[in-house]
Amino acid sequence: MSTEFETRDDFGTSTGNTVAIAENLIEVSDVSVQFGGQWILRDIDLNIARGQTLAIIGESGCGKTVFMKTLVGLITPTTGTVSFDGSRLNGLSQSEIAEIRRRIGFVFQNAALFDSMSIFDNVAFPLRQNDASAGEDEVRERVMQHIAEVGLPKDVTRKRPAELSGGMRKRVGLARALILRPDLLVYDEPTTGLDPIMSDVINELIMDTRRRYPVTSVVVTHDMHTARKVSDRVLMFYPRRRLEEGESQILFDGSPSDLEHAVDSRVRQFVRGEAGERLSEMGRGLED
Numbered sequence: 006m007s008t009e010f011e012t013r014d015d016f017g018t019s020t021g022n023t024v025a026i027a028e029n030l031i032e033v034s035d036v037s038v039q040f041g042g043q044w045i046l047r048d049i050d051l052n053i054a055r056g057q058t059l060a061i062i063g064e065s066g067c068g069k070t071v072f073m074k075t076l077v078g079l080i081t082p083t084t085g086t087v088s089f090d091g092s093r094l095n096g097l098s099q100s101e102i103a104e105i106r107r108r109i110g111f112v113f114q115n116a117a118l119f120d121s122m123s124i125f126d127n128v129a130f131p132l133r134q135n136d137a138s139a140g141e142d143e144v145r146e147r148v149m150q151h152i153a154e155v156g157l158p159k160d161v162t163r164k165r166p167a168e169l170s171g172g173m174r175k176r177v178g179l180a181r182a183l184i185l186r187p188d189l190l191v192y193d194e195p196t197t198g199l200d201p202i203m204s205d206v207i208n209e210l211i212m213d214t215r216r217r218y219p220v221t222s223v224v225v226t227h228d229m230h231t232a233r234k235v236s237d238r239v240l241m242f243y244p245r246r247r248l249e250e251g252e253s254q255i256l257f258d259g260s261p262s263d264l265e266h267a268v269d270s271r272v273r274q275f276v277r278g279e280a281g282e283r284l285s286e287m288g289r290g291l292e293d
């Protein structure tokens with residue numbers, strides 16, 4: 006599905022032309038992923054609309070990370086297709102995939118900063134690598150803009166990652182992910198390892214980033230507070246080996262406010278953090 010948009014010049018005035026833009030940034034069609042003879046994902050169908058903030062939840066090992074990597078072309082599905090902004094990832098060359106990756110900002114669980122570089126150089130890195138036309142004045146301007154947006158003081162740019170707290174490093178990771186002005190931001194466990202206050206600072210930043218930019222976001226998280234607060238849609242995956250024959254692997258796909266009242270008791274148990282039948286399974290030696 007697509008929508009017609011008016012094109013505008015640099016001053017925001019309509020040019021009188023229209024372009025068709027697909028409503029979905031990502032379309033996942035009948036995707037299955039197998040590793041070593043084991044199906045991790047099976048028959049996944051879903052679309053992610055532009056500007057949506059999607060939280061992906063589910064117990065350890067259910068396939069959240071595999072799904073996230075499949076969305077961005079880091080894993081090629083065994084069967085099925087993923088399209089990013091209308092381009093089918095399966096059929097693209099390495100350079101075309103690299104071009105799409107430049108449109109995706111990753112905020113990694115451990116921030117994944119370069120220890121030997123200053124914070125300034127860490128944030129500038131993707132810009133210097135990918136945009137040869139950006140002069141040092143522009144690099145400085147954009148680095149300082151994003152450092153300010155994530156609520157860090159200017160002088161932090163002279164420090165090295167080891168001199169910062171975990172929460173500050175995560176904020177630097179977000180500034181770095183934003184510097185190429187991505188269409189998609191992928192957050193991998195953004196609040197893991199942070200205290201409740203710093204977790205909420207990160208949650209607010211995720212929301213603030215969405216208010217500032219028309220970015221689509223995918224947030225993989227175990228933190229139900231984060232899932233409820235930042236997303237407008239939640240997907241809950243379930244491990245394939247625990248499903249009944251013919252059941253969908255996505256147990257829940259809806260708004261965060263509907264999670265508590267989900268029809269499926271496995272969803273309600275998960276969001277409330279109740280072990281349920283797992284306790285009796287442990288007694289029988291069935292746990293993973």
Ligand SMILES: Nc1ncnc2c1ncn2[C@@H]1O[C@H](COP(=O)(O)OP(=O)(O)OP(=O)(O)O)[C@@H](O)[C@H]1O
Pocket residue numbers: 040041045063064065066067068069070071072
């Ligand atoms: N490259 C790989 N090769 C083989 N198996 C893999 C690979 N990547 C993931 N798996 C398997 O796929 C399953 C799902 O892993 P995944 O990392 O997606 O889980 P997850 O839901 O993200 O878990 P967690 O919340 O603990 O991070 C696991 O059984 C894992 O061992």
